[in-house]
Amino acid sequence: MDNEMTKGLQLNTLAVWHGTRQVASLDARIEPGQILSLMGPSGVGKSSLLAAITGTLDPALRCTGAVLLDGADITNTPAHLRRTGLLFQDDLLFPHMSVGANLAFGLPATLRSRLSRRERVDAALDEVGLSGFAPRDPATLSGGQRARVALMRVLLSEPRALLLDEAFGRLDATLRAQVRDLVFARARARNLPVLMVTHDAEDAQAAGGQVITLG
Amino acid sequence: MTRRLIPILVLGLLAGPVLAGVLGTLLPALGVTGQPGAFTALLNWPGLPRAAGLSLGTGLAATALSLALTALILAGWSGRRGFGVIERLISPLLSVPHAAAALGLAFLIAPSGWIMRLLSPWATGLDTPPNWLILNDPYGLALTLGLVVKEVPFLLLMSIAALPQTQPRRSALVAATLGYGAATGWLKTVWPRLYPQIRLPVYAVLAYGMSTVDMAIILGPSTPPTLAVEVVRWMNAPDLSGRNVAAAGAVAQLLLVLLALALWRLAEMLGARLMASWTASGTRGHRASRVISLAGLGATGLVAGAIGLGLLVLGLWSVTRRWHFPDALPAEWSLRSWHSQTSTIAGLTSQTMLIAAVSATLAVILVLASLETHRTHPPNPRLRPFARLLSYLPLIIPQVAFLPGLQWGMLQAGLSTGTLAVIAAHLVFVVPYVYLSLSAPYHAWDSRHACVAASLGASDRRIFWRLRLPMLLAPVLTAAAVGLAVSVGQYLPTLVIGGGRVQTLTTEAVALASGGDRRVIGVFALVQTGLVALGFALAIAAPRLLWLNRAGMRHGQ
Secondary structure, eight states: OOSGGGOSEEEEEEEEEETTEEEEEEEEEEOTTOEEEEEOOTTSSHHHHHHHHHTOOOTTOEEEEEEEETTEEOTTSOGGGSOEEEEOSSOOOOTTSOHHHHHHHHSOTTOOOHHHHHHHHHHHHHHTTOTTOTTSOGGGSOHHHHHHHHHHHHHHTOOSEEEEESTTTTSOHHHHHHHHHHHHHHHHHTTOOEEEEOSOHHHHHHHOSOEEEOO | OGGGHHHHHHHHHHHHHHHHHHHHHHHHHTTTTSOOOHHHHHHHOTTHHHHHHHHHHHHHHHHHHHHHHHHHHHHHHTTSTTHHHHHHHHHHHHTSOHHHHHHHHHHHHSTTSHHHHHHTTTTTOOSSOOOOOOTTOTTOHHHHHHHHHHHHHHHHHHHHHHGGGGOHHHHHHHHHHTTOOHHHHHHHHTHHHHHHHTHHHHHHHHHHHHHOSHHHHHHSOOSSOOHHHHHHHHHTOSSHHHHHHHHHHHHHHHHHHHHHHHHHHHHHHHHHHHHHHHHHTTOOOHHHHHHHHHHHHHHHHHHHHHHHHHHHHHHHHHTEEEOOTTOSSOSEEOSHHHHHHHHHHHHHHHHHHHHHHHHHHHHHHHHHHHHHHHHHSOOOGGGHHHHHHHHHHHHHSOHHHHHHHHHHHHHHTTOOOSHHHHHHHHHHHHHHHHHHHHHHHHHHSOTHHHHHHHHTTOOHHHIIIIIIHHHTHHHHHHHHHHHHHHHHHOOHHHHHHTTTOOOOHHHHHHHHHTTOOHHHHHHHHHHHHHHHHHHHHHHHHHHHHHTTTOGGGTTTO
């Protein structure tokens, strides 16, 4: 089961439906460490496809086809057991938690010891140049800092695939390139398959992988 | 699968007692219980036409006026800078229980009330209270005024909750660029979309106004009183035939409310046509807009003034030893009323608090469970209006029409009429208001937080406890405070379901209202209000303290 052929994220004619109308469909395979860019104008169902993969599809919609992650069919797996990390356009740091608590929220509960949990959080902050930020209120961080915390939060949850939903859309041009390079580098370092939804050709170019245009 | 049943369970809890109670009222009224002639006796009561007319007249007038003032305030001020002040006034105004507001108003407008004292003798030339029927007037004007003062804040709150769905800012902008005056543009573009959103609360206001007992006892006429008050008098009659007449009167009250709702529906259609032709006329209404803004300011002043000054005069009376007419202030002050009532107050307060805290807590849990289930298992959209109507049933069916039947049914079933039964009865009225206050913020919560959390491996349960509940702490506590306020304010359910043995601050204050000592009434009404105000204060303060170091939790609260 666990050979090289089945590693990565595989979408077998995954389609999202609203009643009898097909909203969008995608047939693709993303190798570990590869980035697939999904492009197209807004409203063609790119985000719905991502939601179908993460298992957070709006109850009014349904999906057909299959999602395979590292060879396992996760099409009907509950969202929280899929290990498909997700980054939105907004960082969506939980406003009532400190930066450290946000990161700890991502850590698996199987890591029991309080000390090692704190060490992992601190190490994650070190990794993106935010050492000592753990007790901070997320609302006091700059946009770039918040984006980095959101990235580390999702990586700490040890996902087996990374999904980006217009993840750089709110950042200005220079910051955008920085954060994008960081996300791609961290994802490659962990050998994650990445599916990126974007409407910006520059994002797709920077990803350097396959590009699929919907709509 | 069992979780799917929670909303149905809650609906059953709300509608079940109402429907069972109406049935329990109908049976003795129709003579099924072996005592025929209840309706004949009712029809033979010479006061019936007048009592029925009073219910209909005060209810319709109070609702129309409340709605008109609400529209004026919103048209004149929503979206403008002064509106923040009005918004901040709503919670404190709502937190004054009906009975306390009515008592305060009575102490203001009575012939020997504060207003007359302030105007005498220099303006009126009076040295003794005049013999005028300002309070308890035969036309129910004081009652209508009291209802308006209490219902405008409620309708404002409901409107403000519904406003964002109508995108008022964009409409206002478009209307302004087309040359419409601010208030006129608002009435023509936003109001027609807002009204359907607050229709059910308006119906609840109408049903309440027609059938309120506590406010009518305090402010309404007495010979004859409104139909609802007379029904309660019959209910307390020692003989069984009186109770059957009460049941017949309750059925008449129900029919009257249904008639009024039908009339209101007709008026809605007529109003919509008039609105449509006014909108199509293209009048820009620049001067009208200024008049509307001023009228809105006046309406706000009337409502806030009547309740605020009412509380003030209640407070003055509670610390009065001697206050001669027409002095503007008491001649001698004393805390004697507070001291002499301490033990009574302590007992009543703990009883009131127990009932209110338990019913508000249960209501918040039920509503949260219901909302959470709706999110994970959305109901059939075609059933939604039906469910909405059912959940409003306890607010639209008049209390006198089903509480006696419910009590009768409970006695038949051998259930006790103690504190527990009162809590259960309060729950029927508390749940709809908690739902009203919580559902909008619950749905407005950014569900992408849940998506992110799920992708991080958090289960639904963990998302609810770690994210949804803490982030919604402020609205949840506000809803609990609303529930507390509703429970504290309940008069008839406490009286009827408690079998007269469960006494709260409210039943005591209303009992004292006729002929009681003003100083003692002041004490009870203030304690009653203070209890509710404390709930709201805690609901506002707790999240602020808890999230003191979380800037992201401050906006939108």
